[in-house]
Amino acid sequence: MDRRNFLRNAALGGAGTAALAAPALAQSSPQVQWRCTSSFPQSLDTIFGGAQDVATYVREATDGAFDIQVFAGGEIVPGLQAADAVQNGTVEMCHTAAYYYVGKSPTWALGAVIPYGLNNRGMNAWLYYGDGLNLLNEFYNAQGLHYLPAGNTGTQMGGWFRNEIGGLADMEGLQMRIAGLAGRIMERIGVVSQQIAGGDIYPALERGTIDAAEWIGPYDDEKLGFYQVAPYYYYPGWWEGNLTLNCFVNRESWEGLPDAYKSLLSTACRAANTEMMAEYDYKNPTALRSLVSNGAQLRAYPQDVLDATYDAAMSLYSELSESDPEWKKIYDSMMAFQAEHFLWQQVAESTFAQFMQDKQRNNQLPAQQ
The missing domain is CATH 3.40.190.10 (Periplasmic binding protein-like II)
Structure with a gap:
């Protein structure tokens, strides 16, 4: 399916594409212009690219009616002040890692990662199908923010x-x-x-x-x-068994969005979450070989x-x-799921991965022969 049509359908409840031709959508879509400050420099194209992906998906699905302009860390505020800029209304949105703000409260870290916590798949499962998103937004809403996962680096x-x-x-x-x-x-x-x-x-x-x-x-x-x-x-x-990157949206700005735009932005962030992990998994092996060859x-x-x-x-x-x-309320939920997740990982994922890693180590994979 075309990405633009997929996001458009997701935002508007899955209606058929014939009923949502671009001109009709454009006519019914209010003009919204936001600024998003990143915690990362443009040179780090994969992690900075998470925010760019979100903005692109939203812009394409609305024919430019919902436009998010992304700024690198330091262009509006320093990278480690991105969430503060959203809280005080300097910008509507940021792309960051929630654990940068543990100085406010240790609980902020639970929206990113904690040491010896969940891996990428476990974190996504807890966020989307466990209590994760609801519990975190209960906490972040009280800080004037709405939380949306939007990227992951993996371990x-x-x-x-x-x-x-x-x-x-x-x-x-x-x-x-x-x-x-x-x-x-x-x-x-x-x-x-x-x-x-x-x-x-x-x-x-x-x-x-x-x-x-x-x-x-x-x-x-x-x-x-x-x-x-x-x-x-x-x-x-x-x-960092995973690192969940996220968008923080100013709560008033979030609540002021049409429901269709809320759905679209949430869907775009989910797409960026998947994209970033896939990109790192593709690029890290080559980069590791290069690093070792360079000392x-x-x-x-x-x-x-x-x-x-x-x-x-x-x-x-x-x-x-x-x-x-x-902290305890969110942490207890995360840890209850962690025990189940790693039990399941032992049964299938880890045993398969270990077998294939042994084959790789012994030069027995097809590309090695």
Whole structure:
């Protein structure tokens, strides 16, 4: 099906395309012009592209009547102030990662990812078919925002280090750029965490202001050139088993939209969610090979680091659940589903993936023969 017609039908309740010819739709569609500020630079085309995809889908499906103009981080406000700009009405909408705003409340992170949380498929299942979207919007609505998932990176890499990590003792005193609740967990094992916008990470590593940094994964990390100044590339990104990107819409602006536009924007965000994950899955393998050929040194996190950070995460979550009822309500729902999700993953997904990975490792896949 043509994407434009699909989105148009979704917005207007699935009516037949014959009844929704472009001229009729244009005549019935009010003119709406919004601005969307991104937390990301244009150079990171995949993650920045999530907002562009949403805007394109909406514009095409309404023949330009609903027009969203996307601005890169820093063009209107700094990237880490995107949600603030929506809350105060500077812009109608932003594309960001909700965990950037844990300084407001730790509960913000639950709309993006928490360390040792769900993977991409699990997060989408909880959001769309569990209590996720309703619970999160109950929380974000009180902040003057409407929340729409709009992208995912999948499980991320575990960061770039100037020096090799032999074990837990080597983490003590490290200065690391790391976002969200992961920074608080790292602090519990002796790391000094810092939150720095993507475009500022390379110079901080180059100057030695920080010793390590995490960003996303091979495709974006290669663009930012981290391997040139911090060659040790660790995995897995235990703090980001997925990263759900999202659009925050000013609540008053959202409530002022016609129902058809609300449906269309929601559908466009769902489409962008799928597009981004597919694009990363396609581009990351090639980028990883390129990074290794240019000197990146792949390393697995030592087991004692994983064990210590897992224990620190569980301790933090327990403390938050005792002190913050908003956190507890959403977290408990997410964790109840997590237990079921990883049980199912063990039965089919993981066993199939492990079998095929063994074939790849032994050069037995068709393309390797």
